[in-house]
Amino acid sequence: MSGPVEVLTVEETYRADQAAIQAGVQGFQLMENAGRAVAEALDKRMERGCVAVLCGPGNNGGDGWVAARHLQRKGWQVRLASMVDREKLKGDAAHHARQWHGTVEELSPAALDGADAVIDALFGAGLSRGLHGAVRDVVQAVRRRRVPVFAVDVPSGVKGDDGQTLGDVAVEARATVTFFRKKPGHLLMPGRKLCGEVILADIGIPQNVLHDIVPATFENVAALWRARWPWRRPDTHKYDYGHAVVFGGVEATGAGRLACRAALRGGAGLVSVAVPSAVLPVYATGMPSLITMALDGEEAFGELISDTRKNAFLIGPGAGVTATTRWRAESLLDTGRAVVLDADALTVFRDEPAALAAAIRGPTVLTPHEGEFRRIFPDLRGDKLTRARKAAYATGAVVLLKGYDTVIAAPDGRAAINTNAPAELATAGAGDVLAGILLGCLAQGMAPFDAACAAAWLHGQSAQGFGPGLIAEDLPDRLPTALRQIEVQS
Numbered sequence: 001m002s003g004p005v006e007v008l009t010v011e012e013t014y015r016a017d018q019a020a021i022q023a024g025v026q027g028f029q030l031m032e033n034a035g036r037a038v039a040e041a042l043d044k045r046m047e048r049g050c051v052a053v054l055c056g057p058g059n060n061g062g063d064g065w066v067a068a069r070h071l072q073r074k075g076w077q078v079r080l081a082s083m084v085d086r087e088k089l090k091g092d093a094a095h096h097a098r099q100w101h102g103t104v105e106e107l108s109p110a111a112l113d114g115a116d117a118v119i120d121a122l123f124g125a126g127l128s129r130g131l132h133g134a135v136r137d138v139v140q141a142v143r144r145r146r147v148p149v150f151a152v153d154v155p156s157g158v159k160g161d162d163g164q165t166l167g168d169v170a171v172e173a174r175a176t177v178t179f180f181r182k183k184p185g186h187l188l189m190p191g192r193k194l195c196g197e198v199i200l201a202d203i204g205i206p207q208n209v210l211h212d213i214v215p216a217t218f219e220n221v222a223a224l225w226r227a228r229w230p231w232r233r234p235d236t237h238k239y240d241y242g243h244a245v246v247f248g249g250v251e252a253t254g255a256g257r258l259a260c261r262a263a264l265r266g267g268a269g270l271v272s273v274a275v276p277s278a279v280l281p282v283y284a285t286g287m288p289s290l291i292t293m294a295l296d297g298e299e300a301f302g303e304l305i306s307d308t309r310k311n312a313f314l315i316g317p318g319a320g321v322t323a324t325t326r327w328r329a330e331s332l333l334d335t336g337r338a339v340v341l342d343a344d345a346l347t348v349f350r351d352e353p354a355a356l357a358a359a360i361r362g363p364t365v366l367t368p369h370e371g372e373f374r375r376i377f378p379d380l381r382g383d384k385l386t387r388a389r390k391a392a393y394a395t396g397a398v399v400l401l402k403g404y405d406t407v408i409a410a411p412d413g414r415a416a417i418n419t420n421a422p423a424e425l426a427t428a429g430a431g432d433v434l435a436g437i438l439l440g441c442l443a444q445g446m447a448p449f450d451a452a453c454a455a456a457w458l459h460g461q462s463a464q465g466f467g468p469g470l471i472a473e474d475l476p477d478r479l480p481t482a483l484r485q486i487e488v489q490s
């Protein structure tokens with residue numbers, strides 16, 4: 001299924017290229033392999049016809065000249081348009097441009113006439129400013145004409161490091177062929193959408209160049225944490241898989257119930273819900289495997305958390321933005337045991353990231369959506385990956401910043417981008433289910449970064465294939481199927 005777990009920044013990609021070259025791989029050979037991979041990707045996916053190959057001034061353009069040569073050989077009619085005179089090209093790009101024996105057109109919308117497909121080899125990793133002038137006109141024309149685009153490395157106008165567009169125009173590709181490892185921009189929005197299908201090509205960079213690069217960003221595939229998934233072992237009993245506690249709401253009871261069911265399905269040995277006795281029946285009904293605990297007053301709360309067998313807590317869903325929620329959240333964090341802070345238990349720290357950081361002692365995961373994140377960290381700027389990393393570093397917690405491109409960041413700098421969540425998850429209560437799965441993972445003793453990655457993946461996986469009509473209640477009961485995929489999916 002999906003490929004390697006490591007994701008490289010633009011700078012790390014350049015280092016990988018350089019390390020390969022130092023190890024004896026010729027630069028022009030890397031470019032040859034890259035361009036050939038692009039040609040093959042297009043040739044495999046479309047009927048042969050006319051292709052416009054748009055080449056930029058750098059090495060991305062160089063890949064284009066190579067692709068043009070291979071496509072012509074395969075029988076495509078090729079129109080090559082270059083941003084700059086061939087004589088002005090340098091290095092490997094100049095070398096490959098000399099191997100092109102067809103005509104060379106000036107870059108203009110006219111170069112697209114008759115094209116059934118476009119190869120976007122204008123800018124890749126080296127994009128340093130927004131598109132303007134002739135190149136902007138051509139990209140706009142490509143968009144208008146809706147010709148399928150195959151982008152080289154990244155769609156021109158998209159930044160490899162964060163998936164944001166530089167300037168106001170960017171290529172929207174049907175497929176993007178990239179090399180050796182993906183970049184964050186292939187996975188983060190809007191880059192992910194603009195890339196279309198991402199095809200990873202091996203261009204001969206040896207795997208061992210990663211030893212020196214030590215990547216800190218990953219795609220959240222099961223291979224990232226599978227080795228540490230707490231499979232049931234024969235010589236164990238339920239207490240070996242933890243005792244999770246959900247602090248349920250009084251008025252909003254659905255959120256806590258969804259989380260409890262997800263924690264049970266996610267594998268926690270025992271799950272208790274702690275709520276005032278008046279609402280206990282609401283939680284008990286329909287979920288006999290759930291332990292219900294009456295929580296009437298703060299003394300009962302103190303007693304409950306003093307039981308050290310209860311090793312993972314979830315507070316927030318349905319909790320209410322109240323002083324009690326804040327006080328309880330701080331008390332739970334103070335135990336040093338595993339805590340998930342979600343929803344209202346995040347909002348109670350509005351504008352107070354320092355107070356939150358000061359309260360965190362043990363394995364903690366914060367699960368904000370963008371709105372909750374902004375409330376706690378109004379001063380953190382930048383792309384999603386950067387902001388999640390900064391928040392994790394500032395608080396000492398693992399931060400799971402939700403959305404189509406959920407980012408999970410650890411205080412030590414590691415970060416994973418989740419890619420399996422279908423948009424049907426945009427439904428009330430989906431976040432409560434995620435918090436419950438995560439609680440289950442933590443109760444079973446997973447380290448918080450692994451637990452958060454596993455939970456995000458299982459959440460996405462359990463929603464896969466359902467299609468329109470998905471509601472949060474559907475998710476927990478689809479977890480067993482998702483769990484079986486852990487071993488299957490790479």
Ligand SMILES: NC(=O)C1=CN([C@@H]2O[C@H](COP(=O)(O)OP(=O)(O)OC[C@H]3O[C@@H](n4cnc5c(N)ncnc54)[C@H](O)[C@@H]3O)[C@@H](O)[C@H]2O)[C@@H](O)CC1
Nearest residue numbers: 017030031034058059060123124125126127128129130153
């Ligand atoms: N050995 C390597 O380094 C390899 C690199 N490869 C290709 O090389 C690409 C990176 O090449 P480069 O570093 O040359 O970068 P690019 O080809 O992406 O662009 C760099 C050039 O464009 C100019 N530029 C940047 N933004 C501009 C804008 N908005 N308007 C006008 N000019 C602009 C820069 O000044 C520079 O001349 C990768 O994306 C990949 O496609 C592949 O050939 C594989 C091997």
Ligand SMILES: Nc1ncnc2c1ncn2[C@@H]1O[C@H](COP(=O)(O)OP(=O)(O)O)[C@@H](O)[C@H]1O
Nearest residue numbers: 402403404421422423425426428429430431432
């Ligand atoms: N467009 C989307 N595509 C994929 N996943 C999404 C999308 N929108 C929301 N989600 C996921 O669904 C969950 C919603 O959580 P949240 O916003 O807290 O809602 P709620 O509190 O109603 O459950 C998160 O896991 C989020 O990542």
Ligand SMILES: [K+]
Nearest residue numbers: 120123154156
């Ligand atoms: K490109």
